[in-house]
Amino acid sequence: MVKHIVTFKLNGDPQTRRRVASEFASALMALPKKIDVLSNMEVGINSNPDEDWDIVLTATVDTMEEVGIYARHPDHLAAAAIVAPYKAARACVDYYCD
Numbered sequence: 001m002v003k004h005i006v007t008f009k010l011n012g013d014p015q016t017r018r019r020v021a022s023e024f025a026s027a028l029m030a031l032p033k034k035i036d037v038l039s040n041m042e043v044g045i046n047s048n049p050d051e052d053w054d055i056v057l058t059a060t061v062d063t064m065e066e067v068g069i070y071a072r073h074p075d076h077l078a079a080a081a082i083v084a085p086y087k088a089a090r091a092c093v094d095y096y097c098d
Contacts, residue, residue, distance in 0.1 A: 027079035037066040
């Protein structure tokens with residue numbers, strides 16, 4: 001099993017960042033029903049005003065190849081388009097787990 005963990009830092013005022021994070025989270029949470037390789041999706045929006053990063057997602061798939069299938073899927077690309085104009089930074093880790 002592979003965990004795909006991605007965190008985003010967004011541009012904009014706090015209200016805009018929160019709105020975009022919420023829209024993005026909703027789109028991400030709909031993906032397991034649309035993308036067969038996704039075993040699980042968890043999304044968190046930062047609640048700590050002392051931290052700079054806005055949203056984190058953890059997706060679970062069976063293989064590293066399936067990370068690529070998920071990443072290229074049209075529904076994932078549509079979700080990513082929500083956050084793209086506001087994205088200040090992105091960090092990702094993919095790792096094998098039991």
